[in-house]
Amino acid sequence: MKERKNWKDLFPTPIYTLASFDIKLPRSEKEKTYYVLKSRNWVNVVPVTKTGEILLIKQYRHGIGEDSLEIPGGIVDEEGPDSELTSVIRELREETGYATDPNKIKLLSKFSGNPAMFTNWSYSYVAYDVEPVHDVEFDEGEDIEIVLKSPKEVKRLLLDGTIHHPHMAAALGIYFLLEG
Structure with a gap:
């Protein structure tokens, strides 16, 4: 090195x-x-309901000046052995009001944020059997709409470019490679 x-x-x-x-x-x-x-590390999560639907979020992104259809995610707040998992649980709860048993959350992959210019990593998880448990807790400046889609619909949204955030698309792609 x-x-x-x-x-x-x-x-x-x-x-x-x-x-x-x-x-x-x-x-x-x-x-x-x-x-x-x-930058601090990032996390995102593919939330799957008990009925097999995938929970997406639609939120305004200042960089492109328009809404973006994504999976929940955010910045890892603390360091430590479970910091990414803790951040996934927090982001899922805050952005969607959904949660699941932490044992039903699995690491999918670890990606570089952008190896040419970022120093951080992005961790992608899947959370099975998510369900609404309380009201959302948006960060200041967040305005998020929850969207439930079937896996078939999510695949179409990936292929037609509606889901265009590269870290979210990568997480969903890995999920579909593993789950079919």
């Missing part, structure tokens, strides 16, 4: 920090400065 030296946090924001580091290029042996976005 190449050694990254002289890390500098250049521009911190609440979501990520623009940072730089120096690295020696293998062919030329020259040192070059690279820029990355440091």
Whole structure:
């Protein structure tokens, strides 16, 4: 592994920090400065109801300036052996009001946020037998609509580009590869 030296946090924001580091290029042996976005890890979850429907959420995304159909997810708040699972349980509850037995939540995969420019990882889970247990608890600025779809409908939404968030599409793709 190449050694990254002289890390500098250049521009911190609440979501990520623009940072730089120096690295020696293998062919030329020259040192070059690279820029990355440091961020906490992310999680998302494919929530499956007892009847087999998949729970999606529709929410406005400022980056594209329009609604996006996704699965619940968010930023991992703390570090530790169960921090991703704890964050999945929290995001599912806050964004949808749904929950399940934690033993029915399984890790699907771990993806790089974007290996060219992000330092973090995105963890995808599936939660079986989710059901509504209480009111939603949106973060400030969130306005989420819950959408229940059959697996067949979700596959169509993936194929026609309606579900276009790459981390959500990857999680759903892995889920369908495993579940059929």
